[in-house]
Amino acid sequence: MPQIELLHPDHSPALLAFERENRAYFAATIPDRGDDFFARFDDHLRDRLAEQETGACYFHVVTGAEGEVLGRINLVDVADGGADLGYRIAERAAGRGLATWAVRELCRTAATDYGLTVLRAGTTLDNAASRAVLARTGFTVVGERQFSGRPGLTYRRALTP
Template sequence: MPDLQLLRPDHAPALLAFERENRAYFAASIPDRGDDYFARFAERHRALLAEQEAGICYFHVLVGPAGEILGRVNLVDVEDGGADLGYRIAERAAGRGLATRAVRELCVRAAGTYGLTFLKAAARRDNLASRTVLSRTGFTVVGETLLSGRPGLTYRRPLGDVSRGGAVT
């Protein structure tokens, strides 16, 4: 079973490989990161670690048995007891429940380790997989939004009862 780990400097090579290998797959459902992201990856990785050190964000990777990264699950814009949740799973690992298990584990960490009381998320209406993960992990729809110009839904999840989220098993 993959291990959910807080992002570290030594994750950089595997993370870059993950992003490159899945670029087209991700771009089918979320905005592409653009060529500059890959050209300046090392600089961006250092900046993410600095944000994490400052407590602004918490970045996590799902690490497989061979050290490969199978997904990312992040909490960004931490403030006032909450944060925005975002995640992406490698194409070769999709459909196996990894996102659901990782989001459940992150809900537990968000409450217990990071002291958060709620999480927010958003998903495009046409992204059934992401909407299903959010529903299965205790998020409820609270509104509508546009994501890259396409209709989406906003979600919220209180963290007072992380038992609905459970832990990665």
């Protein structure tokens, strides 16, 4: 059974392996993190953990039965009862409902543990899988937006504890 865990320093090796293994897969649908992300991974992780300490963001990993990282799911720009949702699932775990499960779980956590009342999300038009996950988990389209020059949609979901 997968779990969602709040990001902590012990996740570093498994998280870096996850990012490296899935770099090309992710780059097909979302902007690549760039070589600097991998070269300075420890610095980036330290920065994210410092951000998390302020309550401005909540970074999570989705782990499998053996503690392997199968995905990331994050809440960023937390303010005024809302946050932006972002997620990515490993290629080897895609297409099995893991993203839908993780988004549902994090919506519950956002409402009950973090006291949030609304989540926002966005994806490109050509990312059918992400659009389907957002639709299945109660997000509704609220607008259009460009993502690194690619057309996309923005979404919103109200949360209740």
